[in-house]
Amino acid sequence: MFRAINEKPVIIKAPGKPYKRRTDRNKVRKYRFIVQSLFAALCVWIGTEFYFFVKYLESSGMTYSPYRPPGVEGFLPISSLMSLYHFFLSGEIHPAHPAGFFILVAILAVSLLFGKSFCSWLCPIGFLSEMLGDISDKIFGRRLKLPRFADYPMRSIKYLLLAFFVWSIFFLMTPLALKAFLGSPYNLVADVKMYYFFAEISRTALVIIGVLLLLSLIFRNFWCRYLCPYGALLGILSLLSPNKIKRNPTNCIDCGRCAKVCPSFIGVDRAKTVVSDECTACLNCVDVCPVENTLKYKSVFGRRNISPKMVALGVVLVFILITGWGMVSGNWRNNITTDEYLHHQKLLESYGHPTGAGEISDLNQKANRENNNIK
Numbered sequence: 001m002f003r004a005i006n007e008k009p010v011i012i013k014a015p016g017k018p019y020k021r022r023t024d025r026n027k028v029r030k031y032r033f034i035v036q037s038l039f040a041a042l043c044v045w046i047g048t049e050f051y052f053f054v055k056y057l058e059s060s061g062m063t064y065s066p067y068r069p070p071g072v073e074g075f076l077p078i079s080s081l082m083s084l085y086h087f088f089l090s091g092e093i094h095p096a097h098p099a100g101f102f103i104l105v106a107i108l109a110v111s112l113l114f115g116k117s118f119c120s121w122l123c124p125i126g127f128l129s130e131m132l133g134d135i136s137d138k139i140f141g142r143r144l145k146l147p148r149f150a151d152y153p154m155r156s157i158k159y160l161l162l163a164f165f166v167w168s169i170f171f172l173m174t175p176l177a178l179k180a181f182l183g184s185p186y187n188l189v190a191d192v193k194m195y196y197f198f199a200e201i202s203r204t205a206l207v208i209i210g211v212l213l214l215l216s217l218i219f220r221n222f223w224c225r226y227l228c229p230y231g232a233l234l235g236i237l238s239l240l241s242p243n244k245i246k247r248n249p250t251n252c253i254d255c256g257r258c259a260k261v262c263p264s265f266i267g268v269d270r271a272k273t274v275v276s277d278e279c280t281a282c283l284n285c286v287d288v289c290p291v292e293n294t295l296k297y298k299s300v301f302g303r304r305n306i307s308p309k310m311v312a313l314g315v316v317l318v319f320i321l322i323t324g325w326g327m328v329s330g331n332w333r334n335n336i337t338t339d340e341y342l343h344h345q346k347l348l349e350s351y352g353h354p355t356g357a358g359e360i361s362d363l364n365q366k367a368n369r370e371n372n373n374i375k
């Protein structure tokens, strides 16, 4: 019934059932750690380059002109979502933050293929949350979870935030207003504004970040599970992914280890196929399952298993191919000149973004008026 992969099969008597122990476990964390660390290092590198770029702007161009890393646009998800919508409406990649557009498309493609894997394989915030969760496990000796009556409504917060952004962008803004916003001074230097948000962080923001870190230390993945609208979007897309965790109930010995290690508290030990917006394809469950041919990540269309190595390679390759396509097609760098950046730097304080339905309505009217004047 069981097929040995490596040496001599080890048959162990488990309560109720004999089973053949797997000999290829505990590899996933290693693969994920390597991919997560490389991606986090890339983010640190981009952040450092961008720091020197802002310092150059602050010096009014008196120092050596450094390179502005286009990858920083990956940290502008709202602007990138607007660019994507603009692309659907017009077929044009808006030139303000084209790298952000490609990064978003790459992340969406990764989610369609490998579920919400961006969260557990690439996202630096997910990486930090996981490390905090590991510390929490050591401190408390078990995984703490909000009680069910609080967990369910809290999980809907990220969807409400996502709904707010979708409503504001896709329903409140006219195509003209969308284009006007993408080309507005605020959006052009949104990356520099973001830099100052963190470099000159207010006491309130610092307290909020501190509380979130503390909550993530107590409750694993607090930010990701309850508050991240990006994760909410990827969670919805992940439901369309053909690749899922599948359990073979015939072989399963009901040890419950898979459910115990699941960072998303999914009852893997009771499911035949895991269909959940919370599954991040971290493969922790697959990794700990002690029985051969029992818990696998596979396509719902085929019989072939997708090994952790294939997921690691797949996630990285899809990301590199799509962002690389942006680079080789000449669409990676924006068209804002250094002189324009220096000009905007002087006016930075005066730039603000629309903050509600009223201001978006003003933007729509202004865009219409300007369009009529041009005609």
Ligand code: SF4
Pocket (backbone or CB within 6 Å): 245, 258, 261, 262, 263, 264, 265, 266, 268, 274, 278, 279, 280, 281, 282, 283, 284, 285, 286
């Ligand atoms: S079901 Fe498995 S792959 Fe999905 S989040 Fe839980 S442990 Fe990770």
Ligand code: SF4
Pocket (backbone or CB within 6 Å): 247, 251, 252, 253, 254, 255, 256, 257, 258, 259, 268, 269, 288, 289, 290, 291, 294, 295
């Ligand atoms: S699928 Fe889960 S419950 Fe079943 S044997 Fe594997 S780890 Fe144990």
